[in-house]
Amino acid sequence: MTSSARTVFYFGIYLFGVGITLLLSPNFMLRLFELPETSEVWVRVVGMLVGYLGFYYVQAGRMEMEGFIRLSVFTRSTAIIFFAGFVWFGFAEPPFILFGALDFLGALWTWWALRLEGRISS
Numbered sequence: 001m002t003s004s005a006r007t008v009f010y011f012g013i014y015l016f017g018v019g020i021t022l023l024l025s026p027n028f029m030l031r032l033f034e035l036p037e038t039s040e041v042w043v044r045v046v047g048m049l050v051g052y053l054g055f056y057y058v059q060a061g062r063m064e065m066e067g068f069i070r071l072s073v074f075t076r077s078t079a080i081i082f083f084a085g086f087v088w089f090g091f092a093e094p095p096f097i098l099f100g101a102l103d104f105l106g107a108l109w110t111w112w113a114l115r116l117e118g119r120i121s122s
Contacts, residue, residue, distance in 0.1 A: 003117060004113035005069060007109045009058055011076070019049070019052070022044060035093065057072070074107075076106055079100045079103035082100065083100030
């Protein structure tokens with residue numbers, strides 16, 4: 001597995017873990033990010049979707065899907081803008097930005113790996 005594929009693979013494992021946590025213990029995750037607890041199903045649906053995304057990332061890494069890997073750099077690097085916006089407009093508390101920061105750092109890691117592999121120019 002190339003370095004860039006490995007970064008996406010590991011990011012997928014992270015996403016899968018977040019998804020499972022949201023499915024099985026959603027209020028634990030909500031408390032962690034100072035969000036109100038809920039008994040509604042929406043947070044578990046989000047967990048299911050995040051888990052599915054994690055599966056796609058793991059498989060894209062395993063299959064060395066360069067197109068997916070390259071596109072993921074863009075989407076993951078812009079997620080922090082949305083999370084910061086959610087905080088700015090009062091939809092979430094500041095710790096929520098950590099999700100966006102993790103996405104951004106993962107995107108930088110993948111971008112760097114692609115650059116070292118000569119798959120993108122600086």
